[in-house]
Amino acid sequence: MTAVPRWIGLPVTAVLLVVGVLGVQAANGGGSFAPKATADPCVHRDVTSQVDGIDGLTEQLVMIGLDKTACRLHVSREALTLELAQSGLQTDAEVDALREGLRDAVQQMKDDGTLPPASDLVDDALAATDLDPLLAAAIRVLPDSVIDAALKTDDVLLRTIDNLDLRSLLANVQDQDDLNRQITEATTQAVKDSLVARVRDLL
Template sequence: MRAPRWIGLPLVAVLLVVATIGAQLAHGGGTYEPLRPADACVERPVTTQADGIDGLTERLVLIGLDDAACTLGTSRESLTLQLARSDEPTRAQVDALRDGLRSAVARMKADGTLPEASALVDEVLDSADLNGLLERVIRALPDSVIDGALKTDDVLDRTIDQLDVRAVLDDVDDPSALNDRIETAVTQAVKDSLRARLRDLV
């Protein structure tokens, strides 16, 4: 009496698994090496999912963290973990991050990815608490006037200089939340700075 066909299926499965493992071992699969973090000192492409000021600050923060990590001799991923796990950032970490953000502004200006101030005006005004007349006057300003009076890199540099980096990093215990915390703080600071500078134009 022949055994039912399904009885042989487990044996076939085991043989397939053994054959697969054997093939991997034969091709060097017996050694496992975890992926190494990217070298923070080597520029890497930075893409964002957001537009406008959110996209600008997201890219700014990622580049800034890379630069800070390079200064501190570590990777962006390791620096993020260190900042999240420490009770308080060190002076060196705070200074490196501030300098990194400023370097990010310079890099974005150099590679042409820093938007003109006029491209950010509508977004700023949409969230600004201005009287209707003042808002209409600002919206009516030609882009050339806005861009001549407001330089995006200057606005960002001033924002970074005034940013309380230590306070932004305080009480962050989740590495995944660190970028969001910095981006939120920088985004709000940029909007506040642009809003104040726009008022001065009229």
């Protein structure tokens, strides 16, 4: 009897695997091809970051802030980021809503207890500056209790947001990823500058 070549069974095996995968998807509610509904930006959600320090803090701030902004404007987060990424088309209402959305994010993080004390951010801020080494060393030996009594993280963030030139920032945005990156980078640098300036005043 002539042996059947092994390659003949490969198409049959492939069909059985595909059928099996589709069966599992259908059993778990995956039989519908309807697009996934966009998330409601007004619904509270927990946001985490893969990085630490000021970078992680501002990344969370921007993600929550975009949700808060979208909620204020009664649009989805996706629609908002697409609109803001269209260079030169932002309205005064959108810019104002973004600033208030970022302020709302600070309040949410304060209420959630996810804002770190200012003392946790000082080393990160100093590492990003060209401050005189002796002055930086003097700042580093300040007790955490002194720093935290004089500086509140929410206050630093709110001052930073109020001073951001959001319109100029948005004018250089090319796409959604660029939007998140530029706002995060600008906020991060502003927070670092603000922290260093205000901690320096404690000496």
